[in-house]
Amino acid sequence: SALTQPPSASGSPGQSVTISCTGSSSDVGGYSYVSWYQQHPGKAPKLVIYEVNKRPSGVPDRFSGSKSGNTASLTVSGLQVEDEADYYCSSYAGNDILCVFGTGTKVTVL
C-alpha cells in the first residue's frame, strides 16, 4: 500500500520545511532505497533525492534526505518560491514487486 505523507506543508521564504514519509519494515525500514520527487503543476516529476540522502547532479544542496526506522524525511532549507510543488516519496520494496509511492505532499511557500 502507499507510503503515508502529510497532505500539506508550508514555510516562508528562507525557512525550512520537512516532509515525512512513513512505511513499514517491508519497504522504507528494510532498505536504503528511498527516493523523493518534485512535481510542479502540469509537469513531469523530477528526482531530487535518491538512496535516502543522495542528490542528483544539478539539485541544490538545500534539498536533503534522511531516514529513521520506517520513516524517511525530506528537508528543504532556505525555501524559495520555486520550491512550491508537490513532493512524492518512493521506496524499494523487494525484488518481487514494484516500488511504492507516497501519497504526496503539497508544499506552499507563504
Added chain:
Amino acid sequence: EVQLLESGGGLVQPGGSLRLSCVASGFAFSSYAMSWVRQAPGKGLEWVSVISGNGGNTRYADSVKGRFTISRDNSKNTLFLQMNSLTAEDTAVFFCAKQKQWLKAVDYWGQGTLVTVSS
C-alpha cells in the same frame, strides 16, 4: 541529453485497447530498466509496470496485471505499453521513465501522454 518522448494516448471507449510508445535518446537504452508510471487527474503517482534492460524481467501493478503488457524494442530505443480492457479508472497521464537501477529510483521522466477512457 536524455529525452523520452511518449505517444499513443487519446480517447478510448471502455473495454477498448490502446498502445503507448516512448522513444528514448541520449543514453544506452538497452542498459537500463524502463517504467511506466501514471497519474489520474488530481491524484498521486502510481507505478504501472517496469521492464529490465534486456526485456527478460517485468513487473506489474495488481491494478493492471493481466490487462497491460510492457515490452521494448532495443534496436529502436522504444518502450511500449499495450493496454487492453480499459476502464474509466485507467484514465490518467502516463509517464515513460528511465530507471536509475532495477526497481529503484527514476532519474528521467517523459512529459507524459493522456489516456482518457470514456464513452
